[in-house]
Structure formats: structure tokens, C-alpha cells
Amino acid sequence: MAVNFQALAEEFTKFYYAQFDSDRSQLGNLYRDHSMLTFETSQLQGAKNIIEKLVSLPFQKVAHRISTLDAQPSSPEMGSVLVMVTGELLVDEEQNPQRYSQVFHLIPEGGSYYVFNDIFRLNYS
Amino acid sequence: MAVNFQALAEEFTKFYYAQFDSDRSQLGNLYRDHSMLTFETSQLQGAKNIIEKLVSLPFQKVAHRISTLDAQPSSPEMGSVLVMVTGELLVDEEQNPQRYSQVFHLIPEGGSYYVFNDIFRLNYS
Numbered sequence: 001m002a003v004n005f006q007a008l009a010e011e012f013t014k015f016y017y018a019q020f021d022s023d024r025s026q027l028g029n030l031y032r033d034h035s036m037l038t039f040e041t042s043q044l045q046g047a048k049n050i051i052e053k054l055v056s057l058p059f060q061k062v063a064h065r066i067s068t069l070d071a072q073p074s075s076p077e078m079g080s081v082l083v084m085v086t087g088e089l090l091v092d093e094e095q096n097p098q099r100y101s102q103v104f105h106l107i108p109e110g111g112s113y114y115v116f117n118d119i120f121r122l123n124y125s
Numbered sequence: 126m127a128v129n130f131q132a133l134a135e136e137f138t139k140f141y142y143a144q145f146d147s148d149r150s151q152l153g154n155l156y157r158d159h160s161m162l163t164f165e166t167s168q169l170q171g172a173k174n175i176i177e178k179l180v181s182l183p184f185q186k187v188a189h190r191i192s193t194l195d196a197q198p199s200s201p202e203m204g205s206v207l208v209m210v211t212g213e214l215l216v217d218e219e220q221n222p223q224r225y226s227q228v229f230h231l232i233p234e235g236g237s238y239y240v241f242n243d244i245f246r247l248n249y250s
Binding site for chain 2: 034036038068070072073074075082084099101103119121124
């Protein structure tokens, strides 16, 4: 296929984290009613519930830094993309970043992509 | 849907890591010709290439310990499952485990599942 999955994943995550870190209430367009988010031990379904959860997270300032980003096509025919990110999260006035792992499953729709699956975990040591 | 995705993912990963840690040359049945493995910066396709890569890894003894395991259905209709694992890897005589993150995308086939996507990354700090 002609799609460059790695470049697409890099473009998506760059946009996603920039939007998350500046105003995460505006991420709703990236999810659909059947989209799922696992955030630590919480499980949410649907754009509205997912955004409510993200907005409710107990920090004001947040910055994501990507350490590794890997992408693969997630189906032989439909152009969907699986992305795994490992990175660091810096919140509020904390000096020490927290390491995290996150998976996005992106589904093509009308020339763009939406998030069908989103799984986020902090890496405790 | 009636499938318990979390239980299925736990059963799969338990089997996968037990087989990996005892004899990883026998994992070939879990992959197909169109399966993909990203292992750190290496990208492989096909059961044969994937197993060659896994067997070539430079350790004799290996043990995986799961820290977190999350699962979601990866499509509205076909019963496929997305799994994200964070865990610790202990190799040979090393005393300090290495943290890792891994994604499996499992596709149903004949009453069982095979691995279509497999992405593995050590978490460097």
C-alpha cells in the first residue's frame, strides 16, 4: 500500500499531543461514539465520555514527550493503523517526568483518521 | 458482544510468555505470513522471519513479568482484540529487570486467535 504508516503515525501523535497539551477539551473530533479509552484503570466509551474523562484529569499544565513511536497497518485491506508510543509526561510544576505507554488504533474516514482504540498507562517502577 | 476481551487477553499473554520463556522457537503457530513484528528498531513480516528474529535474540534464559494488561475489541464486528502489556523482562543472570511495553493485535481464526500485529519496546529511562 502507498500509505506511509510511520509518517502518518508521527503526524497524528504530533497533532494529538499538541492539542492535548494546549486544550484537551478540543480532542472530541478525533473520537466517535464507538471509540474506547482505557486510561489507567478507567474504561470509557464514546467521544463525550472520553473527553469528560480527559478534562477531569487533575492537572492544569501538561506536556507529553515522545521517546519511541512505532506504527503498523492493523488490517490487510482497510488502511487502519496501530501506533504504540512510549514517552514522558510532565504535569504542573513537577520536575520529574512520569514514563507512560500509549496505544492508538486509527481508522480511516473521509480522507482523515479517527481514534477507535486508545489505551494509556503510566509505567510504574 | 459475549467475548470477554480482558479474560481472553490474559489467557493469550499467559500462554505466549510461558512459551516464549521456555522455548521461543515454538511460537510460529501464533503468527501468519502477513503478521508483523516490530522489535525495538527491527521490522519483520511473516511467521518464519518473526521466529528467526526472536530465536536470534542474544539471551539464553528469559522471564517476562506482566505489570499491567489492558484489552479492547479492535473492531466493531469481527471479534479482534487489541492488547497492551507493560512489564519487566529478566534475562540470563541479570539482577535488574528491564521495563518493556508490548502491543498484540489478535485476530480470530477457527475458534482461536493469531497475532497480526506485535510491537515490542524496552522503556529506557
